Amino acid sequence: MHGTFGETADAETAIIPEMKHHSYSRVVLGRFMRQPVAMTAAGILLVIILAAIFANYVAPADPFQTRVARRLAEIGTPDRWLGGDELGRDLLSRLIYGGRISLSMAVLPVAVGLFVGGLLGILAGYAGGRTNMAIMRAMDVFYAFPSILLAVAIAGALGPGLMNAVLALSMVFIPPIARMAESVTTQVRSYEFVIAARLSGASTARIMREHVLSNVAGPILVFASSQVSVSIIAASGLSFLGLGVAPPNPDWGLMLSALRQSIYVNPWVAALPGAMIFICSVCFNLVSDGVRRAMEVRR
Amino acid sequence: MLLYVVRRILYAVPIGIGVTFIVFSLVHIAPGDPISALLPNEATQEMVDEARREFGLDRPFLVQYAIWLGNAAVGNLGTSIGSGRPVATEVMSAVGNTFILATSAGLVACILGFLLGIVAGLWRDRPVDHIVNLITISGVSVPHYWLAIMLVIVFAVDLNWLPPLGIGPDRSGGWRPDWAHISHLILPTIATAAIPMAVIARTLRASVVDVLDQDFITTLRAKGLRRQSVLWHVIRNALPTALAVMGLQLGNMLGGSVLVETVFAWPGTGFLLASAIFQRDLPLLQGTMLVLSMFFVFLNLVVDLVQSATDPRIRRT
């Protein structure tokens, strides 16, 4: 009858510029790399994280080695480049080692929140109806606490300790991530391509795996990554209150709390652990901003 | 509208009950027998059993919860282990001090955040926008307890302009709006206001930019409306979002106050909570949490209602 629409479709393509067929993740990565601020922040974070991982090679001194003569030493003292702490330990080494606990304490709760909250949210969003009601109302209850207050109260009740702090902080991040995951999933579920997949007779598991997950993962991950900067402030806050690791261990929040007594003697040394928390928090914020911008769909 | 108000209030009831349940459970997730914290170490088994009966700990969990909730409803929050005084009395005396700090920090955060956000949004991508961006990025990322210490270092230790801690020259006379008290208030206010200020500024900038991009603003400008009149339209349309964020940030300030009040030894609810944790004073922890979280639930309710009054499009059910 008409025979020639193969050619007419070709004519239509002339309007659309020929694009390279890059996968989505490579496009996002490329856009991220073109943002100097975000790249710098990512670089700083990478240095801090690598230094923490390889602390035994990088740190100039033993972080537990006390030396009375170097108590609260000035910044720039020969074997105490960033000064000494209240027991004369090398502050630089303790800051480097401190990244291990402080960063884990910040990232782990968000990871748990991402896993548990993401799972609950996607489940609530895809199932809808009563399942959704039950899950989301329960989340609302946890949402009804100011975030840091909830973490402090749970950690306070459980008592000090790394695992308790991570558990308490996880409870803070599950509800917002679940809420985010639920709203994205509910939206994706109503899209025609998901309806078409359901009509084709595919199993729910297959639709989830191939259509839903790939479309909700991005926004959920970006949101979770934006929570890391909140988490590092909250986690170090718990340590600051003495609800994290026990004293001889190096941890930025705990160090800040211990050195607080010394602000009249050597204020700038006392401020350093807090500066580390601040730098990491800013960098996490800038990186997650950059990722979000890189993922924005521009047409 | 009235129907919405009633429904929104009814919706807050199960949330409030859920919150009380979690607060009650706090004592029971604590390791060990809650009784052991109440009694001296050398207590005999009879004393322990006696105390268990007295506190109703031999009853089923839900019965204990019901009894506790009933007592809390009439203002009986139990007795503080640390001071031996009723928890309600302790919390009430602290609430006033937190209220002072929260009000002053809230005002600073809202006013500054509002101004910065509008300025940055109106002059988008100009130098002033970049400066505001720098301030707000730092603001949302700053550990407020560290900011508090830095403020003490600079203004109390180095410059010796302001007192480093406390609520006033003496603890007896109560708070008065004189310089002696206000000078104690300045640093805690800045430390508490930093994060909410930054969040409010960022949200407001985003909504101003959003409104400016909408067609009706272009129309207003094309019609030759003066700049001030356009500004008024922008603010009116950005206001509901700003209000919501302000409300939530005021609530989160309560959470942040735990750390700031600890740094400044400000005798408010946050300080009370921190000392309850140090002394493992579980009834005090429970009571303080109950009051703070119920206030937060109430605040959320008010924010929703105010927001739906200013913008009927957003009504949550």
Added chain:
Amino acid sequence: MTVDFSRMQAPLPLIEDHGGPQQPLLIASGLRKEFRLSDGLFGGRTVVHAVDDLSLTVGKGETVGIVGESGCGKSTAARLIAGITPADDGEIIFDGESFWTPRARIDGERRRAIQMVFQDSASSLNPRMTLTETLAFGPRAHGVSTEKARAYARDLLGAVGLPPARFAERYPIQLSGGQRQRVNIARALAIRPRLLILDEPVSALDKSVEAQVLNLLVDLRDQLGLSYLFISHDLNVVRYIADRVVVMYLGQIVEEASSADIFAAPRHPYTRALFASKPSPDPRKRVSAPPLTGDPPDPVNPPSGCRFRTRCPIAESVCAASRPPLAAMDVGGTGHRAACWAALPGSGHSLSPRVPASVLGSVQ
């Protein structure tokens, strides 16, 4: 390049015919769907009757068009028939077999017999999948190996006019609206259905692209022996593609007839108004008076009796009293039916035709 399905190696078998050529492919009977807008605080409910007692049939190889204003329930009807939205009441018989009822639903192979093509939009295709992946998904879900499904997907792309060498690895964002709609059609066809429900398939497209896509649909129908249920608000499009037309108003069918009959002699005043509002390219036929005044009534509280009476130029008291049945308009059995008291002999409406003696005789 022409579409040639006969040369394609389809990995899924055709769904074989059960009922023979006389058995309608689709019989929808008594479909009903209510949407609860919001549960009031004290049990007060607002209920919208989106689809109210809708019955229709689609014959084998037939294209049935559904037309009506936006909000008349035609899209809801489409989703009910496809089984996307669960119905409150009614049944779908497909080729003589129960396809679904509110309690049961067909399983397995035969489920793929009814597929749907949606209006083109950003969300009609998965933005994270290449076109090959999108088209291979359905067959893979039915047990076809990934390799075979991908090869078939490339063939399908060619069959809908998108050369696979250039389009196979593209993402939806790299397509124009017309191209996306070709992919949507290919996706529906990939699992070899017998009935396609097309919900405003060309409404979002430019006029020139619209014609290309319509031609593609006609070609595919003829080659594959498909049946279409074609939903549109554009009467020109429906007139071009449909064999039979169903007119809906406020969730109910008000008239149905063959395409030729209904455009030549519409019997329901709503259909007449709808046709009068159709824009004509001829300026001499321009009408200045609006054929239909006022908004459709509130679907929460539809008018009593005939739902069109509030906007009907010939409404009388009988119209408010009771709902007119969808009745045959002629004795000859052409299937022209309308739900209007004025068209029904002996209804008591002043314009109703006098009852022919022959019909009276046969009834008594």
